[in-house]
Amino acid sequence: MKKTFTKIETYFTEDSLSSFLKCSYDHLYNYHYSFGKWIRNYILSEKELFHMFQSVGITQIDDMSNFLILLFYMEQHTKLFYNPQ
Numbered sequence: 001m002k003k004t005f006t007k008i009e010t011y012f013t014e015d016s017l018s019s020f021l022k023c024s025y026d027h028l029y030n031y032h033y034s035f036g037k038w039i040r041n042y043i044l045s046e047k048e049l050f051h052m053f054q055s056v057g058i059t060q061i062d063d064m065s066n067f068l069i070l071l072f073y074m075e076q077h078t079k080l081f082y083n084p085q
Helices: 001-009 013-024 024-032 034-042 047-055 063-083
Strands: none
Touching: 001 024, 001 034, 001 063, 013 047, 034 063, 047 063
16 A cells, blocks of 8 residues: 555645645545546556455445545545654
């Protein structure tokens, strides 16, 4: 997953990552059609990751991208918590 997060980080500029992190958890759905679409087109095209999701019962690509958005959001907030600027 760390390799995936490194790729996901390339989607953001410094300002857009800051805006993403300021978004509340309840409003992450707002990223479905932009960031989520990018994840579906560029990250989930990697068959290994796609098949990993399927193997644990996540079969819908929208669910996969939403899950990755949430995991990335949590991972970035964890980094901030343990390494405050």
